[in-house]
Amino acid sequence: MRYAVVIEKAGSGYSGYVPDLPGCVAAGATVAKVRASLNVAIPFHIDGLKAGGEAVPTPESAVEWVEVQGA
Numbered sequence: 001m002r003y004a005v006v007i008e009k010a011g012s013g014y015s016g017y018v019p020d021l022p023g024c025v026a027a028g029a030t031v032a033k034v035r036a037s038l039n040v041a042i043p044f045h046i047d048g049l050k051a052g053g054e055a056v057p058t059p060e061s062a063v064e065w066v067e068v069q070g071a
Contacts (some may be wrong), residue, residue, distance in 0.1 A: 003042060004061040007034050019061040021045050 007016040010027065016022040016034040024045040026037035049056050 001059055003059045004063045005035075005038050007031055018042060018045075020057045020059050 003020055005016050005018050005019050012033045013027060013029045014031050015025065015027045016038050017026075018038065018041075021042065024038075024041055026034050026041050028034040028037055046056050047069055
């Protein structure tokens, strides 16, 4: 499965989350570190859901870029 992630500037570092997996988050000094942490966190989160007998959410979020003229 492929999940969309959001990585945002947060103070002096970055934070990231997975919209389709509430509670699945990561933080780090760089975007690359957050991305690497999410690559570990997502399977860990899914394993936890399965172990708890919960359904694994289907990826439904979409990511798009919007060009803004004159900004």
